[in-house]
Amino acid sequence: MSINRLTQQIQFIIEIDRLKLILRQTLLTDGSRRENSAEHSWHLAIMAMSLAEYAPLGVDISQAMKMLLIHDLVEIDAGDTFCYDVQGNENKAHREAQAALRLFGLLPADQGQEFHQLWHEFEAGKTPTAKFAAALDRIQPLLHNQQTQGGTWRIHGIRRDQVMKRVAPVETGAPELWPFVLQLIDDSVAAGYLHEAPDINTQD
């Protein structure tokens, strides 16, 4: 064991504690406060364990869990960008790439590269594992918004068409869960938790 190597790993472990201070828009299911990105990542990793049987061929569940645990670390430097914030999302990729360099750079080089690669695989969203992980990341806020009678959707006046665009990756990343997602959205519109998309015919 190299003391220096362990020192770097401990520094990384201490540094990532700051993810617990990054607040997302999503509310906890009891509506009492906003969720932070660390507990969100925990929730997603357990979702991967619990919903593993719906993962398409080629998904490595252990890798998906690791990916989900670290996927939001870059927010420590870059902050959480609300998914419906068009302007904030314009330079998001650049800010997050810089954050990844710094944070994974705290680790010993070989390990930092491995973590960085895993994060990059998630961001690129091309492999079955990354697609499945992304699908879970889209499903979790739906559950929270439904449990809080619309939660973030109501606060920000989000419409069905915006949510449909946001959750689209579920259809390919976790096709077995897609009917559940469509039903949840239908139910949310019916319950008044989510606005129907504007009818184009009434716009003129």
Added chain:
Amino acid sequence: MSINRLTQQIQFIIEIDRLKLILRQTLLTDGSRRENSAEHSWHLAIMAMSLAEYAPLGVDISQAMKMLLIHDLVEIDAGDTFCYDVQGNENKAHREAQAALRLFGLLPADQGQEFHQLWHEFEAGKTPTAKFAAALDRIQPLLHNQQTQGGTWRIHGIRRDQVMKRVAPVETGAPELWPFVLQLIDDSVAAGYLHEAPDINTQD
């Protein structure tokens, strides 16, 4: 896919959101607030990833991560019991066993049994994987207490002998990390973050 099966899994996923409301005694490393058990579990799972190379022979890191993700779920019903609370720890095992039955019982039977078994393996602390997971669970609060100039130790007047007893499982669960733990404790005493054990010779 059975709709009923998925419904049970989603109910479990929604229910465990409550772990985010369970506060531990430990402070975040910036000292701003107490840590909750969900974000604590996230931190431990990443520690398992980051410190995997120090795991003794026979440790399954993926299993250790899963174990750490679910190990505190029982606190949703049983609450978090402070490790130095003698009275609270007397009936802890019974309260947590009841909680495990209810929570893992929300899942489809086969899956609930699998999660329950994993939790039980952690609690029993007999396998190399459970011992390694327990070691990480003991190391993480040390880091937080050191980062917060004594944190919980100072608040509750905890002494070195109490901490030594608490961290003892690291010596067998993660022997390669034991020198680091001893050094951290020595440093904490030297810095005044942790009281030295009372000298028996001065007691009479």
